[in-house]
Amino acid sequence: MSARRFVEILFLIFVPLALFLILSELVLRVYLSSHMFYDVEMSRYALALKVDSPNPLIGHHHRPSSQATLMGVSIRTNADGFRDDEYPVAKGDRRRIMFLGDSLTLGWGVEKEQTFEHLLEARLNAITPTEIINLGIGNYNTTQELNLFIDKGAKYDPDQVVLFYFINDAEPVPQKSRFPGLGNYRIVTFYWSRLKALKARLSDSTGFKEYYSGLYREGSEGWARSKAALLQLKQLSREQGFDLRVVLLPEFHELVDYTFSKEHAIVTDFLRANEIPVLDLAPKFRNEREPQTLWVSMDDAHPNARAHRLIADYTINFIGETTGTWPAN
Amino acid sequence: MAGELIKKYKWHLVAIVVLYAAISLWLFFFTDSPQTVPFEYEIH
Numbered sequence: 001m002s003a004r005r006f007v008e009i010l011f012l013i014f015v016p017l018a019l020f021l022i023l024s025e026l027v028l029r030v031y032l033s034s035h036m037f038y039d040v041e042m043s044r045y046a047l048a049l050k051v052d053s054p055n056p057l058i059g060h061h062h063r064p065s066s067q068a069t070l071m072g073v074s075i076r077t078n079a080d081g082f083r084d085d086e087y088p089v090a091k092g093d094r095r096r097i098m099f100l101g102d103s104l105t106l107g108w109g110v111e112k113e114q115t116f117e118h119l120l121e122a123r124l125n126a127i128t129p130t131e132i133i134n135l136g137i138g139n140y141n142t143t144q145e146l147n148l149f150i151d152k153g154a155k156y157d158p159d160q161v162v163l164f165y166f167i168n169d170a171e172p173v174p175q176k177s178r179f180p181g182l183g184n185y186r187i188v189t190f191y192w193s194r195l196k197a198l199k200a201r202l203s204d205s206t207g208f209k210e211y212y213s214g215l216y217r218e219g220s221e222g223w224a225r226s227k228a229a230l231l232q233l234k235q236l237s238r239e240q241g242f243d244l245r246v247v248l249l250p251e252f253h254e255l256v257d258y259t260f261s262k263e264h265a266i267v268t269d270f271l272r273a274n275e276i277p278v279l280d281l282a283p284k285f286r287n288e289r290e291p292q293t294l295w296v297s298m299d300d301a302h303p304n305a306r307a308h309r310l311i312a313d314y315t316i317n318f319i320g321e322t323t324g325t326w327p328a329n
Numbered sequence: 330m331a332g333e334l335i336k337k338y339k340w341h342l343v344a345i346v347v348l349y350a351a352i353s354l355w356l357f358f359f360t361d362s363p364q365t366v367p368f369e370y371e372i373h
């Protein structure tokens with residue numbers, strides 16, 4: 001092959017590819033100015049608000065005092081990186097509750113005023129002066145939630161800690177993606193996301209069902225770590241004198257014949273065996289025959305504002321049932 | 330030389346870019362369905 005022919009082949013491979021990537025990036029950016037893709041928004045979240053934590057058990061936390069519009073809503077963080085107002089460390093005369101959790105507790109895709117954290121704070125306030133501090137951070141598992149509480153939450157000396165457990169809390173601590181360009185270029189995120197969806201569609205795998213169930217198989221390291229973290233949190237509750245409760249949030253794909261009943265039973269059995277009060281919300285949603293009406297968007301099964309309101313409705317008694325004995329002397 | 334190649338292969342270039350665009354559009358519509366994969370936890 002002559003040198004000229006070789007150059008021509010390279011030209012026909014790389015020049016159209018470069019042209020396509022540049023044009024696609026421009027078209028996608030215009031399209032995304034009025035539409036949202038979940039994976040693109042999540043990658044924007046990573047770049048805008050997440051920073052590495054020096055604590056490897058936390059992995060990442062939120063950038064303090066920052067703001068970003070993600071999945072169509074504003075997320076503003078306080079000086080501790082929580083999606084919440086600033087709170088003085090010294091406790092006043094209000095009952096102080098702390099919520100631990102992941103993106104569902106954070107209120108991904110939901111305005112702050114419509115999150116179950118905000119709704120519960122307002123409703124509990126009507127019973128007794130209450131403040132709820134939201135430590136929810138996207139992509140957290142139980143180990144990260146525990147360690148964020150130890151690093152940044154315990155100093156607030158809460159009266160009650162409520163951990164909102166989600167089916168994927170038994171995942172290992174997430175590793176930073178090495179995929180080049182992810183987050184910076186929309187076309188890279190688009191192809192990464194859609195090829196992943198294509199693979200799931202063409203394979204025999206049941207996708208998220210198989211994946212989440214697998215987290216609770218015998219000998220699963222992630223679930224073992226979650227159990228250890230829950231026990232450590234129980235130990236802290238005894239030492240520091242706060243009331244510890246766990247709420248199991250449902251996975252919002254199939255609610256009538258709930259997909260993860262067996263896994264929820266594994267978690268509730270463990271918590272009850274260790275005398276940690278637990279509320280499983282999945283049965284409360286069993287009349288929801290159109291689960292997508294509870295999603296943030298079609299490609300994002302996070303709970304939307306209506307789902308947050310229902311979570312607040314179903315949770316308030318469980319969280320507030322200790323209110324009658326407060327303040328404790 | 331680049332100018333010469335563009336002139337010689339301009340329709341090849343257009344055809345290949347259109348092909349890539351068609352593949353992307355097919356991927357967009359074919360996978361535009363309710364979420365079926367777990368929440369992605371690799372990005373952060």
